[in-house]
Amino acid sequence: MLPPFQTALPIIRTLEDAGFKAFFVGGSIRDSLLGRPVHDVDIATSAKPEEVKALFKHTVDIGIEHGTVLVLYKGNQYEITTFRTESAYKDYRRPESVEYVDSLLEDLKRRDFTMNAMAMDKNGKLIDPFRGSEAIRMKRIETVGSPEERFREDALRMMRAARFTSQLGFGIEPGTKQAIKRHAPLIRHIAVERITQEFIKLLEGEHPYEALQLLQETGLLGFLPGLCDREAQLFSVLHPVLNELSEQQLWVYLVAAANPEDANAFLRKWKLPNEKRKAIVRTLSLFRMRAGRKWDPLMLYDAGEQTALDAEAVFCAFRRENPAPRISALRQAFQKLPVKNRSELAIDGKKLMALFSKKGGPWLKEMLREIEKALINGEIENQYEAIRRWVLCKYPQEKK
Ligand SMILES: Nc1ccn([C@@H]2O[C@H](COP(=O)(O)OP(=O)(O)OP(=O)(O)O)[C@@H](O)[C@H]2O)c(=O)n1
Numbered sequence: 394m395l396p397p398f399q400t401a402l403p404i405i406r407t408l409e410d411a412g413f414k415a416f417f418v419g420g421s422i423r424d425s426l427l428g429r430p431v432h433d434v435d436i437a438t439s440a441k442p443e444e445v446k447a448l449f450k451h452t453v454d455i456g457i458e459h460g461t462v463l464v465l466y467k468g469n470q471y472e473i474t475t476f477r478t479e480s481a482y483k484d485y486r487r488p489e490s491v492e493y494v495d496s497l498l499e500d501l502k503r504r505d506f507t508m509n510a511m512a513m514d515k516n517g518k519l520i521d522p523f524r525g526s527e528a529i530r531m532k533r534i535e536t537v538g539s540p541e542e543r544f545r546e547d548a549l550r551m552m553r554a555a556r557f558t559s560q561l562g563f564g565i566e567p568g569t570k571q572a573i574k575r576h577a578p579l580i581r582h583i584a585v586e587r588i589t590q591e592f593i594k595l596l597e598g599e600h601p602y603e604a605l606q607l608l609q610e611t612g613l614l615g616f617l618p619g620l621c622d623r624e625a626q627l628f629s630v631l632h633p634v635l636n637e638l639s640e641q642q643l644w645v646y647l648v649a650a651a652n653p654e655d656a657n658a659f660l661r662k663w664k665l666p667n668e669k670r671k672a673i674v675r676t677l678s679l680f681r682m683r684a685g686r687k688w689d690p691l692m693l694y695d696a697g698e699q700t701a702l703d704a705e706a707v708f709c710a711f712r713r714e715n716p717a718p719r720i721s722a723l724r725q726a727f728q729k730l731p732v733k734n735r736s737e738l739a740i741d742g743k744k745l746m747a748l749f750s751k752k753g754g755p756w757l758k759e760m761l762r763e764i765e766k767a768l769i770n771g772e773i774e775n776q777y778e779a780i781r782r783w784v785l786c787k788y789p790q791e792k793k
């Protein structure tokens with residue numbers, strides 16, 4: 394048994410000693426079989442939330458209406474969820490309240506995919522009634538029982554299927570894929586924040602191209618925020634080089650591919666944090682500039698290294714080119730710049746004001762910009778004296 398489970402064993406024991414059943418469940422079992430790092434170790438139990446709370450000193454009600462209590466134990470957090478079914482589901486999303494059951498099997502039955510419907514007891518014995526471990530061996534995403542039922546219970550599971558495709562590099566079982574095709578419109582019932590959360594995980598995964606292709610083929614892509622009428626355009630540009638892009642670069646790529654009238658409005662529909670949205674829009678505008686012409690030193694300087702590299706990676710993706718050679722060339726070009734940003738200038742606003750005995754104002758901004766340009770173009774060296782002589786010569790009229 395892996396250390397994260399061992400650390401949590403006393404919780405299982407406490408529940409069992411009180412006469413309840415308790416098992417490790419969910420993603421941690423899947424990830425341990427896959428040899429992937431195990432994060433949250435979740436526990437399922439026959440104890441009701443109130444009974445769980447009575448047994449542990451430090452608990453937090455994080456989802457008591459779904460039967461989940463968070464237990465804080467030895468510096469870790471564990472979600473402990475009462476065995477439940479999903480029979481009360483309506484509106485294609487997780488219900489307000491749930492129906493508790495007494496058996497682990499009933500609980501596993503209502504879970505999304507067979508690889509996520511396994512449990513492990515305190516002795517490390519795997520309980521795998523739906524052959525999740527075989528699905529893992531076959532690298533296959535398949536629902537537990539009827540895919541229709543599973544997706545009607547919670548339409549977000551369709552996005553989860555795509556997210557796991559990207560994270561795990563698994564294929565999707567044909568019946569499950571067909572069901573996503575039929576049920577894709579149900580995703581509209583799901584809160585955007587939850588969709589975005591899955592989508593970000595998808596973009597961060599190792600196989601975003603395969604996952605985006607799945608979204609495209611099933612039509613789910615067309616129901617995602619802002620993409621309703623643009624799906625067809627995206628189709629023509631998806632390519633395996635997308636697997637080389639970072640999450641941030643993929644956002645830029647997607648916005649460029651969807652080509653909405655207003656990139657900000659498009660990204661707002663996804664409810665992305667403002668900072669993230671701004672960074673994407675900035676890189677997008679660089680990408681568009683780059684699509685029109687080659688990098689020149691000033692453009693590179695103005696972009697900053699990371700934004701330039703991001704824009705270049707997206708540029709390569711649109712050309713269906715491996716980005717590595719262009720990226721390394723661009724890195725070198727950036728290293729060759731005599732200054733990398735304004736803070737490296739051998740002169741600053743204060744010194745210029747002293748030199749010209751003038752208060753700050755638009756003139757200062759313009760002058761700094763001209764100095765930057767002259768430095769980047771190699772007209773002057775980045776030394777105070779050289780710059781001083783240059784500005785005095787260029788702006789004699791500014792001197793009082
Ligand atoms: N829409 C959902 C969400 C979750 N689950 C079940 O609840 C478990 C825990 O959910 P969650 O932590 O959200 O996902 P994980 O599968 O654990 O993936 P991750 O590694 O990202 O946490 C899942 O394994 C699955 O059994 C489900 O059936 N349907």
Ligand SMILES: [Mg+2]
Pocket residue numbers: 419420421433
């Ligand atoms: Mg989890």
